[in-house]
Amino acid sequence: MRTAYVLVRHELRLLTSLAMWVARRTHGADGGRVFGYARGQGAVVFGIAFVCLVETLTMSVLLRDYPAVHQGVLVLDVYTIVFVVGVHAASVVRPHVLGADVLRIRRAVHVDLRIPVDRIASVRRELRTTHTRAPGELDVAVGARTTVTLELAEPVAHFTFLGRRHEIRLVRFHADDADSLVQTLVQVLAPAVTQVRSAPWPMQDRPG
Known part of the structure; x- marks a missing residue:
């Protein structure tokens, strides 16, 4: 039951992302500074979508004499195209966001680490x-690559797609x-580092 709920929520988020993409809206920015990560995957995603479209047309021709089978296959093919484009749309409208106190690292609708x-x-x-x-450790790769590494002073909780909890330090x-x-x-971290470095040393007893 839990798995079914997660899958349905996932699909709804993809559809919502498609609508937001068409409307050129961004999800969850909340006045923070956004950093995109989907630029490098666009060509690959649309290449996959094109292949799926060609497959859909080909199967329509091959199954034209079997209308019941054709309708079932057509639904699956159209769903696949929507899913592929939806993942890309979610990556575009859900960028990384740096707010005043929190860095939000995201990957489509699959990862949302604060x-x-x-x-x-x-x-x-x-x-x-x-x-x-x-x-x-958590790797949020796009196109099999990562470009930024964060090391944490204290662990943060990361929940997987199905809700499993992991403590992350890198x-x-x-x-x-x-x-x-x-x-x-x-620049955001510099004031805190400066404050620590410039703090007075604790008083020590001088030898008598």
């Missing part, structure tokens, strides 16, 4: 095209303009 800014220990520009799963993700995102995060 990281309090004060838990970020370090951020760096790092291109990776291969990733190995490890406890406490996050790798992709941003189209990774340099700008890293620079902005460094």
